[in-house]
Amino acid sequence: MQLRKMMVMLAAVSTMSFALTACGDDATTPESCSSDTDCASGFCNTAASVCMDTCESAADCPDTEKECAALAGATNTAKVCQCKTNQLCNEDDSTSLVCGAVSKRCEEPGTNTGCTKNSDCGTGETCDTATGQCVGGTTTCSGEGRATCAYGSACYSGTCQAPTAPTCENYTNFGNKSALGTTGPIIFKVATTSAATDSFCPASAPKRVKITISAYSSTPFPATSAELNGLFYVLVNGTAQAPSISSSQGNYVVTGTNRDRADIVANLCVAASSNTASLGYYFTGGNFFCFQSTY
Incomplete structure (x- = not known):
């Protein structure tokens, strides 16, 4: 019994x-x-x-x-x-949902349009803080980076869009997704700059791959890379670490009237036979950007 x-x-x-x-x-x-x-x-x-x-x-x-x-x-x-970010609301590869400023649930844009800041609104919308409502902003733009787009979006091929939602293993295995958001620096582009054997790297991983990370911010970026905080490189296993950024001229370039854009060259040491790598980068409070580097 x-x-x-x-x-x-x-x-x-x-x-x-x-x-x-x-x-x-x-x-x-x-x-x-x-x-x-x-x-x-x-x-x-x-x-x-x-x-x-x-x-x-x-x-x-x-x-x-x-x-x-x-x-x-x-x-x-x-x-x-x-919910906390529009990006996390679209983990299933959908790009149509936003994190409701009032509902705090993932929803279609315009469902509950109360807002306190631009990042509460959908792509191309801005927050009218006088009324607490999202209003239609520009969806066309020129150039790259934030341009005339709402904070959290960027100008791609003349249209304001959210950066591509992350689907790489680096993001899937990343356990600190609560560190992400749409208020910190927004990474809108990552590119492979060069790859070559370099004395900068150890003999066990002699090939040095340079990756350029482009981001914009609502607060000025520091004048030097030594003062830069909050940028992380995420390995395929989800572990986050500070990226290697050399202080040489040209590896950290800040532009804009309010130092609102940074182009940062991060170093990656790989085996001589390596020709591809799955990369993930994010700023604290910002988006997660996946990049498949081929070199």
């Missing part, structure tokens, strides 16, 4: 564990609501009329809405799963 009770208890615990795991792996479509009684679980975010999923930690939340915290302005102080 005791053995049977124990088996039933173990089965129940196993079922609960599976349910919690599923909650953390799968994104869900928000339920619409006008009060808490309309929600199957959690509570109603009445400002956006969507149900919020409660959580104890970020592990209980889907990768697209990974932040577990109390909802700002809500009377219910329970912690809920919330």
